[in-house]
Amino acid sequence: MIENGKKVPQVTVKRLSRYLRVLEHFSEQGYETISSEELANELHVKPSQLRKDLAYFGEFGTRGMGYSVSKLAEVLRKILGLHRQWAIAIIGVGNLGTALLRYKGLNEKGFRVAALFDDDPEKVGSARSGIHIYHVDNLANVVKEKNIQIVILTVPAPAARAAAEAVIKAGIKSILNFAPVSIKTGPEITCLQVDIASELKILSHYLAGQDVSGGKDGKVAIPG
Amino acid sequence: MIENGKKVPQVTVKRLSRYLRVLEHFSEQGYETISSEELANELHVKPSQLRKDLAYFGEFGTRGMGYSVSKLAEVLRKILGLHRQWAIAIIGVGNLGTALLRYKGLNEKGFRVAALFDDDPEKVGSARSGIHIYHVDNLANVVKEKNIQIVILTVPAPAARAAAEAVIKAGIKSILNFAPVSIKTGPEITCLQVDIASELKILSHYLAGQDVSGGKDGKVAIPG
């Protein structure tokens, strides 16, 4: 691992991937160097936070000058493991699974969807965007065969827990879970949750708090 | 607003929506009461955290007994503003936008997709799942007309910033942004970001850190 000593907070890793995106953008624009202030402003974080985030991994800037755009990008790619190619499986070929398969962000350099899984006999055996759909019962085999490292779970909620168990049993260490179910994992497994319905409810909370309409049935007092 | 005093961290609000989901599940199973321990275990958080989260809003349990499943669910629905109906617009009718439109989690009680927007003349004027696709130029009008409160941004990255500006100008206060671009908003606007490519990179980081293959080109040392 790259980091030198103390453990890196996950929020930091999340920001690193954002820094990288901005750097790649600046690189395309022909920028050679960038200061922590410019880079941080782009993402609406404090420059000191950017510097602190990088400090977990080493020193990459030049005082008085800033950072070399290309060098820093390269460092971030290494920290994020993007110098490798990761094979992804999507489990659950519904609306969301299919959309993700075709989503540009998922087919960036470094990632490749290598297999799809479902338990619907109608779907199993066919293909989407040229990727074969296997039955989930074959998960362990296909994972081994195709050297899959990352699983994206887009199954319906009731199926999620079982699917997650199968995934873990198949030896997968990285899960991106879109099902609205919390998955219990050991410490050696990274499971990130993307919960769209929850996000909406958060928005709803803030909207309701601002009491947007103030309408007649807008009472929110809590009984008892 | 409901909360009594100090401001509520956003992570707390996020957890509230998860608690609610579990409660609804337990309710369907016929449970009448639930302890903080049972509820918290389900989501792999500490019971004390659940209690602290609720404490921002009041006291809802009975010592010695736990919480009434239905009462607590009702409280959470109110806190989260789910006793109202919110109209959503999706901007960007590509793969992801279309998938979300059809996604169950987005059509739960409390939410309704009321309009779609795109700037592709091929799409504008047609409909998806019975929802009309407008040109983004008409955003402000349609937002007013249909009383839209929440916008989901699923446009490509280069279009995101402009789209976000238009959204904000149209008076929207709640944005769920799927574009890989950081959006600067005033304090009265809530903008949540769902960044799928970033999540993958986080997974990649942890995978690389574990040095999964240890293979020949697995070197990760940083030069200089």
Add this chain to the structure above:
DNA sequence: TGAAAAAAGTGAAAATATTCACGATCCGGT
């Protein structure tokens, strides 16, 4: 009715994460 058990609520402690502010270093011009 009283004692024991269960479980919420909560102030304080601990752990994390962010921000500040300043010393260190580097570049460019003279």
Add this chain to the structure above:
DNA sequence: ACCGGATCGTGAATATTTTCACTTTTTTCA
């Protein structure tokens, strides 16, 4: 070579969030 300005790197100060551990309240059962 030196000076002034820019900007990184970082320890210390804040701020935030989580967890603990204890107190209070309620229920149950003998």
